[in-house]
Amino acid sequence: MEETVIRDLIRRYALQNAVKYGQTPQKGAVMGKVMGEHPELRSEAKKITEIVDEVLAQVDELGRDRWRPELERIAPELIDEIFEPKEPRKGLPELEGAENGVIMRFAPNPNGTPTLGNARGIVVNAAYVKKYGGKLIIRFDDTDPSTKKPMIEAYDWYLEDISWLGVHPDEIIIASDRIEMYYEYATELIELGKAYVCLCPQKAFKELKDAKKPCPDRDTSVETNLERWQRMLDGEYEDKAAVLRIKTDIRHKDPAIRDWVAFRITRAAHPRVGTRYIVWPMLDFESAIEDHVLGITHIIRGKDLIDSERRQRYIYDYLGWEYPVTIHWGRIRIHEFGRFSTSEIGRGIKEGRYTGWDDPRLPTLRALRRRGIQPRAIEKVMIEMGLGENDVAFSMKNLYGENRKLVDPIAAHAFFVPDPVVVKVEGKGDFYIPRDDLNKLKEGDILRLKNRFNIRIEKLEPVTVSYAGDDLEFAKKENASIIQSVPLDDAVPVSVLMPDGAVISGVGESSIRNEVGKVVQFERFGFVRIDSVSESEIVACFGHK
Known part of the structure; x- marks a missing residue:
């Protein structure tokens, strides 16, 4: 972005802040607005800070009375944001350049099963394809056989879970099936003089890179690089002894961009292709090639991958390709789980x-x-x-x-009694009730067994109760607790697996034997899914209240 454009942008946000709060614009707020709306400028934070300081001084000098007229002149829409607050927008925004359809991809590494975080990428990409028409591709980025080694079962796990979400991809691509194609593009980049084989030890290269100095191999001839590249493919180098690098700006302000690694040697066995290949593309290279070959029009990725785009753009520029429209989003942090990988x-x-x-x-x-x-x-x-x-x-x-x-509208209802205690009600039968409810009572209290009748607590040790009629209104008048119960002759052992790892044991009505695989509402306990049924026990997984 040109400096004049940046200055104009900062001036707009500074004036908006000044008009909104009636005081000299705050530097932190303006910086936050600029970086939030234009994350591509974050790498130029020092320069942006200097410009913000200059612009804020100019706005302050302009004078309070001229702030609003000036903002109305250069950016009247920002006035509307101040004085016509809008409801927070939910849902998905329009996609730039999607009018003629989209080709989008969800690209997991199959080293486990999809998580709730992965579901976001699956659902949102599918929603945009459904909205605009086009194609959804599931691409397994599985070219790391050592650090994040794929699991052979995980490919099917992903496809099963994606289908469970109601998403049906138009195409499924597995990167480890296409290694030869990546080799071809690597060769083309070497021939263009845009990639080279680096033989520097990792530590030595880092020292040179941090000093913004090229390694000795950077200016090696195309012929020598092609020869070294073939030696890499033929297995003549040990692991880590050689890498293929993409030439960038060795003096780039961001060290992560300087001559990044596109291919490395690793002899770790891959679960799908074994040891057929020992030279593997790094994710930035593989993904860059695939996005072009597959015709991806829009990429949705985490904002932590902004550097990936900057690295990949070198390949696109060298090969004369147009980079897809890219949207960056923030991470999801789930309160109840914290950080999980x-x-x-x-x-x-x-x-x-x-x-x-x-x-x-x-x-x-x-x-x-x-x-x-x-x-x-x-x-x-x-x-x-x-x-x-x-x-x-x-x-x-x-x-x-x-x-x-x-x-709620479809779940069967049943009684489950955790930590059960037996009460004998003369003329009515024997029932399990929750120990926790009993512990809250004193002798003489009335208790209502839901959908049944009232009982009076005669003694707590040992537990002795008496029948106190069927009248619900009497129970309400006595301020009686209404609890669940299960008759002894209809009770089955139940274990409920809780999300915190606890197992709550109790008894439930025998009718839940017929609900395996279904969601059941345990009265006063919560929604559970009946996980398994055996002769000796029913296992349920707790969902939520």
């Missing part, structure tokens, strides 16, 4: 801390499905989250609220 979950499973990828304690789609969360509820909250660049602090309560709307 697929790698961390995988380690936890190997170490026995979790029972599997569907452990109810995890934020994976398999775990949520096991708990009875409906795909439409996930879709709705992800769409409403929109595409904002700010990080999103997300509470599972939002998802539970949407899920409740879906399951």
Whole structure:
């Protein structure tokens, strides 16, 4: 962005801030607005700060009486934002340049199962394809056989979970099937003099890079680079002994952009192709090539990957390609889970801390499905989250609220009694009631067994009760608690797996044997999904209240 454009932008935001608050514009607020609306300027923070200081001094000198007239002259729409506040926008904004259809992709690394964070990418990309027409591609970026090694089962897991969300891709691409194609483009870049084989030890190259100095191999001839590239492919170099780098600006202000690695050597076995290849493309290279070859029109990616775009643009410029429209969004932080990564979950499973990828304690789609969360509820909250660049602090309560709307009309109702105590009611039978409710009572209190009758607590030790009639109004008059109960002759053992790892044991009505795989509302307890039924026990997974 040209400096004159940047200055004009800053002046607009400074005047808007001044008019809104009736005082000299605040530097922090103006900087925040500029960087928030134009993240591509973050790499130029020092320069932007200097310009902001200059512009704020000019606005202050302009004088309070001239702030609004000047803003009305250069940016009247910003006046509207101040004095005509709008409702917060939910949902997805329009996509630039999508009028003739879109080709979009969701590109996971299959090193585990999809998480709730992954669901956002799946749902939003699919929603845009549905809105504008076009094509949705699922692409497995699986070219890291060592650091984030793919799992052979995870390819199918992803496709199953994507289908469960109601998304049906038009095409499925697996990067490890297309290694030869990446080699061809690498060769073309070497022939153009835009890529070179670097033999520097990693530490030595970093020292040169940090000093903005080229490595000795940077100006090697095309012929020598082609020869070294072939030697890499033939396995003549040890792991880490050689890498292929893309030439950029070695004096670029961002060290991460300077002559970045496109290919490395690793002899780790890949779960799909074994040891057929030892030279593997880094994600930035593989993704850049694929996005062009597949004709991707729009990319939605995390704002933490802005540097990826800057690196990839060198390839696009060298090969005369047009870069897709890119939208960056903030991370999702789920209050109830904190920071989870697929790698961390995988380690936890190997170490026995979790029972599997569907452990109810995890934020994976398999775990949520096991708990009875409906795909439409996930879709709705992800769409409403929109595409904002700010990080999103997300509470599972939002998802539970949407899920409740879906399951409440269809869920069977049943009684479940945790930590049960037996009470004998003469003339009525024997019943299980919750120990926790009993502990809150004193002798003489009235208790209502929901949908049944009233009992009076005669003694607490040992528990002795008496029948106190059927009248519900009497129970209300006595301010009696209304609790669930299960007759002894209709009770089955039930264990409920909770999201915090606890297991709540109790008894439930035998009718829930017929609800395996379905969501059931346990009265006064919450919604659960019946996970399994055996002769000895029923296992349920807790969803939410």
